[in-house]
Amino acid sequence: MLRNILCVGLLGVSIVSAARAGEPTVANTPTDAVAADGLFIHWREHIIDDEVKSGLPLRGADGFELADFDQDGHLDVAVMWEDSSHLRISFGGDDADHWQTVTLAAGAEVKEIEDGAVGDVNGDGWLALLVATEGGSLLYLQNPGEGIREGAWERVVPSVTSDRGSWIRVYLADLNRDGRLEAIAVNKGVTMPSGKGSMDAPPTPVSWFSIGDKPLEADAWVEHELNRTVIPVNARPIDLDGDGLLDVLYTRGNSGEYDGLYWLRQERSESPQAVFTPAREKESRALPLPDSFLSRAVNWILR
Ligand SMILES: [Ca+2]
Numbered sequence: 001m002l003r004n005i006l007c008v009g010l011l012g013v014s015i016v017s018a019a020r021a022g023e024p025t026v027a028n029t030p031t032d033a034v035a036a037d038g039l040f041i042h043w044r045e046h047i048i049d050d051e052v053k054s055g056l057p058l059r060g061a062d063g064f065e066l067a068d069f070d071q072d073g074h075l076d077v078a079v080m081w082e083d084s085s086h087l088r089i090s091f092g093g094d095d096a097d098h099w100q101t102v103t104l105a106a107g108a109e110v111k112e113i114e115d116g117a118v119g120d121v122n123g124d125g126w127l128a129l130l131v132a133t134e135g136g137s138l139l140y141l142q143n144p145g146e147g148i149r150e151g152a153w154e155r156v157v158p159s160v161t162s163d164r165g166s167w168i169r170v171y172l173a174d175l176n177r178d179g180r181l182e183a184i185a186v187n188k189g190v191t192m193p194s195g196k197g198s199m200d201a202p203p204t205p206v207s208w209f210s211i212g213d214k215p216l217e218a219d220a221w222v223e224h225e226l227n228r229t230v231i232p233v234n235a236r237p238i239d240l241d242g243d244g245l246l247d248v249l250y251t252r253g254n255s256g257e258y259d260g261l262y263w264l265r266q267e268r269s270e271s272p273q274a275v276f277t278p279a280r281e282k283e284s285r286a287l288p289l290p291d292s293f294l295s296r297a298v299n300w301i302l303r
């Protein structure tokens with residue numbers, strides 16, 4: 001045993017000695033990667049935001065969204081720090097090492113913040129943020145135009161998203177092409193610290209929300225269910241067939257035989273049609289048909 005310890009100890013010393021002696025490491029090995037223009041490719045890291053730079057115990061950077069929030073011609077990065085419950089924006093500039101970072105929200109209102117979406121929700125030309133928090137609700141933060149970097153963004157929790165358990169994904173898209181954005185969000189329901197917990201949960205919805213002209217009013221957000229499943233995780237607005245009409249692509253998991261990949265295709269018709277045509281006549285507990293809607297949900301599909 002002592003001999004083994006000595007061997008391991010000596011090996012450790014020898015590795016350290018080799019590194020100190022300038023032996024090649026993965027990082028300092030000269031690159032042999034060549035771009036199409038004949039130049040060699042290598043990488044240089046720059047710190048945008050972390051605990052050392054900010055002085056804050058930032059933990060668990062998860063989602064991020066890119067946009068030029070202050071319209072200065074440089075991309076900025078909104079970062080969702082899930083474990084420490086921070087929403088911060090780093091404003092870019094000419095210098096790769098110079099970023100101005102502000103905290104937009106921290107603590108209970110962004111508890112376990114997971115995901116975000118960017119869009120000009122109120123139509124004033126400035127990009128806002130809508131975020132989903134696993135420990136709370138959706139939170140809308142409106143870009144003030146003036147004082148963007150002071151972090152004084154007005155905000156609201158859409159009342160229909162309160163007390164619903166965990167929200168895990170959110171998107172903004174103009175589903176009906178009227179020039180106004182709608183939100184698409186996934187209500188996971190149960191909270192699962194560290195990704196662990198019981199899967200024995202009631203179905204919860206994937207929904208879209210009409211927002212109205214005054215997004216800072218909590219009751220302006222009206223929910224419309226698209227789907228329910230046990231612990232839903234993702235549903236993305238995308239024009240899957242390129243016909244100019246946004247569809248919703250979603251995965252349904254944790255619901256047994258009805259798990260799968262589903263395409264909710266948006267269709268248009270000259271005369272009114274049933275708002276939703278399910279793929280099967282009989283569905284699972286994961287997707288109750290319209291007579292079992294939540295009372296606060298209004299409709300499955302766009303009006
Ligand atoms: Ca910018």
Ligand SMILES: [Ca+2]
Nearest residue numbers: 120122124126
């Ligand atoms: Ca705006």
Ligand SMILES: [Ca+2]
Nearest residue numbers: 174176178180
């Ligand atoms: Ca719209």
Ligand SMILES: [Ca+2]
Nearest residue numbers: 239240241245
């Ligand atoms: Ca389409």
